[in-house]
Amino acid sequence: MKIIIINSGSSSIKYQLINMPTKEVICSGMIDRIGLDSSNLTYVTNSTKLEESLPIADHKIGLEKIAELLMNDNIGVIKTTEEINAVGHRVVHGGSYFTDTTIINSDVKEKIKELSILVPLHNPAHLLGINVAEEIFATAKQVAVFDTAFHQTIPVVAYKYAIPNALLTESKIRVYGFHGISHKYVSEKAIEYLKKSSKIISIHLGNGCSMTAIQDGKSIDHTMGFSPSNGLIMGTRSGDIDHSLIFYLINTLGYTATEVNNLLLKESGMLGLTGYSDLRDIEASAEKGNIDCQLALAMNAYRIRKYIGSYAAAMNGLDAIIFTAGIGENSSYIRKLVCTDMDYFGIEIDMEKNDIRSKEIREINTLNSKTKIMVIPTNEEVEIANQVYNLLLN
Template structure:
């Protein structure tokens, strides 16, 4: 069964084609700078253990054009992997916000599309694009089932005392203001991998997703019971360009005393803060180079970054009443051994001890980097959101 997974951003579109239930994709690709000068598409095929990549520069006006390009790459030429759009059984869509309506993968119907549309105001940068890609995919692959997998769905098991804010109930009832959480597909995938590796279905886990966006989740028995991102993806950890947690009084102060507009404040907290604001770059690799040069701001940025993660580990240890394992995943979590070491340093009270040698040996598959005397396993697990989406689609179609 061929399942095409689409993961769309405001100006990008990632895709992978799976022949389910096989875990490895047949091909994958990335369309970048959609609607912007310098658009390009990179397409990679995996045939007989061989990897072949091609890259094409051409202006791609919108996500509709992007999907047409993807279809051509899949179906045309000597190395075509499908003969026509009808060879695609299902298209799985990553949809960022599902509100309280969706707690799992969902077949897309007109009613589901209307619910996604109603949530535009809660995810204005993502849900409209996700919706557009659903409409384009319906036209491009008319006989395929369309399935939505929501970033927020995994966190629908969080209890009320964790998802409600301490404001009058009216704002929750009338405006749906509550904690939703994000990166749910990633947290779900890596936590299931950890449960399997530990052979402990009721494991108490802390999943740490560190990329350009960062979030953590406290997971018990495979269910999310708390998460660091809240109503939107701004709160919690320090990120590439997002501030993470900040005292709301700062916002009031800047509005009252410096005349900041809502647009300026949104830009400040979402696009000008985090690693970029403190350290001078949103890319952890660039920060590392600045640190090597002795840049004081970059050194401070890394300290703040690690400190925030450590603080949440302590909080979630209390919420879970113990920890069986912590999981590092996503771009920084998987690839930055120095950051993993900094986070796990001086955690003796929780009996968390990292093995410095093992920490340097990660090669892209699940690895336990805890020392022999550590009561808490420290796992590096590569996330695979696209496969998780395909797997959930497959589960719906074969049930």
Template sequence: MKLLILNLGSSSIKYQLIKKKQILAKGLIERIGMYGSRIKHTFLKEKIIYKNIYNHFIGLKEINNLLCNCVIINTYEIYAIGHRIVHGGFFFMKPTIISENVKKKIKELFNIAPLHNRINYMGIEISEKIFQKSIQVAVFDTEFHYTIPKKAYLYAIPYEFYLKHYIRSYGFHGISHKYVSKKAIQYLKNKKAKLITMHLGNGSSITAVDSGVSVETSMGFSPNSGLIMGTRSGDIDSNIIFNTLKKGFKIDELIDILNKKSGMLAISGYSDMRDIKKRYDKGDKKAILAYEMYSYRVKKYIGISISVMNGVDALIFTGGIGENDMLMRQLICENLDFFGIKLDNKKNNNLLKNNNVNEIQVKNNKVKILVIKTNEELQISKEILSILNVKK
């Protein structure tokens, strides 16, 4: 039984073809719609294909061609397609087999997650045409956060907004937070561990995980809240929106600005942290400020998470920035000694690449600092097998 997992991000597509936990082929299309887009495809060995990938539709067609040329004879071999869907809203609290009604509900959430749900939906539509015999399954990023208590997920606005319009904090990146928290619990051999999982990438979020359960998270009603991100603003004063509307801005214009023209892009001129790091190393003041602002916001949410759980056993870095940017990890961990968080710079700068889990705290430190490679695709495959009642 072969499962194809599709994970569409705002500027990327990750994919894995999995059979019985074994990855048959995998890949990453990155910088979609930007200069320097490329495909990293791995079957037996990795190859890098430099190609203009103007949109996600072209990306998915390329993935299909690559798989048919190396590991499958035809699309009928793929039993199910797993789709990462960013926002499940009030409708979906567990993985769901996709039907026309499910698609309709996902479309209703476009306005809440404009950068992602529309792209996720497009992935479903294309997959249904290419993989006509495959079962299509939606796995939601919001699912892991439904354990957050009511006192945390409600907003201090009239209750009817929650009852009639389902306005509440939902949280996102749940698939990644769930995967790395399970890995950390297994690694620490402590089911009751208090963890702070930090998924840091083009989209970024922090989750407080107590005994394997999400109890607080930085993202809220939409993926635009919380931390500063590649093109998203993160937390801002709501009156900024009202003030700009009074000055003649249109609603759609503001949505576009806050989701696509803000964050690191607005601060530094670049949305990709790798580009910003190059400018940082050259002493660019905007790049330095971007690093300072990003790490500062992360530190704030670390403090929130510790206070919510009344302690912390491990701090976990994951995601593209969390796993690869040693400078950002250093800046985030600076001046957290009061909480028992002490980074070993030598370990931080020399991760063992073959390790799925790297410890980077100083020797004999009570609070662990872990770098864990996330694998949302593997977690999605587990969710699919669970809902289809198939043995893992």
């Protein structure tokens, strides 16, 4: 069964064509920096590696470019779209409607659209990807895999907000949690590596960032909540703020509600602190002495450290922390900032191991560290393929 996975992020598209159940990756690639003048495109097969820098204005143009490459006469891997059995779509928010992998129909698309108000950086991109995929891969099953599903095990004491009860029972306002596909994948890899169901904190750091407390393989708390906007400092999102700030911006400074929403989601975070949203640019400027960038990186790490303490308390212990996703896997600088002076939690980083680049699961802690510090490359596409295959098989 050939399954193409489309993972549309807020500023990127990752894709893989996977042969199931062997999990053979026929083709893979990514487009990042969507919306900028210099978007990066990669397209990789067993015999081809294409890297290109070009302007890609939006997700629709990006997906059309990917489809063009897949069926290219010279470097393509399929001759006809009928070779694709299914398209697996990562969808960030399933709300209270979807708690498991789901075959997409018009009702499912309508619910995804409804939830776009909560995740304006994500669900609209997913829906666009679904609509384009339906046109291109017309004979394939379209399947949605939801980031919120993994967090259904969060207990009520953690997912309920201290607001009137009716807002939960009638309006379904609660913590939903996000990046669940990634957190599920890396935590299962960690448990397999450690050979026990441990107390784990998974730290997913990309343009969007989140942390999950995972006990006995289940999510029990998560930094994001009703929408993927709170918690850690992100590329353009503020993360945690005092909610009274919203009313101050509106009532005193004259912002509209739409302007505040745009400010907190698209103009804040590392972008608001430094003028850059990409951590590679921020680290480069920090190394050259940019004080704003140096402070932003310190603030980013400080927020992560606070949540490590919080989740160690919630689980009454800590066996391992996992760094994953683009920043978590590749930024030795952020990992060093997070793990330095954390010996109270049994976290001791080995600086030499931390600087080693690898695509394998690895420990970067010292031999004396009581808590394992692990770098585990996430593979949301393989996790999505597993879930799509299992659904269609049944």
